[in-house]
Amino acid sequence: MSLKDDALKMHKENKGKLEIKSKVKIENQEDLSLAYTPGVAFVCKEIERDKELAYDYTSKNNMVAVITDGSAVLGLGNIGPYGAIPVMEGKSILLKELAGVDSIPLCLKTQNVEEIISICKALEPTLGAINLEDISAPRCVTIERRLIEEMDIPVFHDDQHGTSIIVAAAFLNIERFTKRKLSDMTVVLSGTGAAGSMVAKMLKKIGVGKIYAYNITGVVDKNKYDSYDFLIKELIDEGVFDTPEAHDNTLASIIKGADAFVGVSAPNLVSKEMVKSMNDKPIIFAMANPNPEITYDDAIEAGAYIVGSGRSDYPNQINNVLAFPGIFKGALAVRAKKINEEMKLAAAYAISSIIKDEELRCDYIVPSAFDKRVVDSVSKAVMEAAIKTGVTRK
Secondary structure, three states: OOHHHHHHHHHHHHOOOOOOOOOOOOOOHHHHHHHOOOOHHHHHHHHHHOHHHHHHHOHHHHEEEEEEOOOOEOOOEOOHHHHHHHHHHHHHHHHHHHHOOEEEEEEOOOOOHHHHHHHHHHOHHHOOEEEEOOOOOOHHHHHHHHHHHHOOOOEEEHHHHHHHHHHHHHHHHHHHHHOOOHHHOEEEEEOOOHHHHHHHHHHHHOOOOEEEEEEOOEEOOHHHHHHOOHHHHHHHHOOOOOOOOOOOOOHHHHHOOOOEEEEOOOOOOOOHHHHHOOOOOOEEEEOOOOOOOOOHHHHHHOOOOEEEEOOOOOOOEOOHHHOHHHHHHHHHHOOEOOOOHHHHHHHHHHHHHOOOHHHOEOOEOOOOOOOOHHHHHHHHHHHHHHHHOOOEOO
């Protein structure tokens, strides 16, 4: 059978990937009176007196909602909320299986920014955190920022921050492995949407020297400032995106002489000739999924020294699963009010530190998604950063 047949068969046989299980048994009248009426009334009154006690008495303490409007699902685009359900179920089972975090997928039948914000805010009493997922840019940025500001629980858009955290971890290890200072590196980024914009910000935070960006309109250039959306304007203003001294508005013109390429855009944008035009021992992270900007084999044949992708069938998979389970586990453990920049950076350094200096290789720059050390390392680092920055309830 093909992968398609196998996937359809598995989902149909199980009628999806999630179920709800009770933590307590209801086998007799006493059990019923404790779990439901009349005993539950005493618990309700305690929480009414102090809503923070919901963390002690209910599943709020370990409950994440994976929320989408279906507008930017995987590489499938705007397939809507029904088509998005299997992906959100997948995120939920990863949270449970890898980090022991309970979650529920919520696919919203609206793509109106204000309606999404309103729905999420209304769900706050039940939830310990929200994982926004597969919402198109730049709407996703507006939604996340508003919810972080207006809610009292962590809100984390994984498409923005998950990828950026893993890429940052990889570059921290590249610096250790190659002995090339990040501050001396020029990175070319293809794709400036949800993932790309945050990848650029995170790379600047860890010390990368220059970042040139390319998107569907061409090279990002401060001289074209008025033509950009608010997110790209912000990144120009903050000095995250640098304007190349000379270019002809093509990716080829800015990749020449660069140290690294990071792609979160579209298939087949990078040729072997472009890789050959880069600096000595170039680094290629072609992460468009399922078809990358350049294939692994072509990049290697063209002389790439380190190659990463979004695919699981090649080395150095840049997989968000390395970040979000541990981040939510850590944030929930200390009852964080938000996931701030310090917590994200802590996660990147924690992922990087999993691999020791002597273990680093061209084909082993980031840990495997199945490395059992990752979740605990990330969650511990996130907890410590949350406590240090004063965003916890504990």
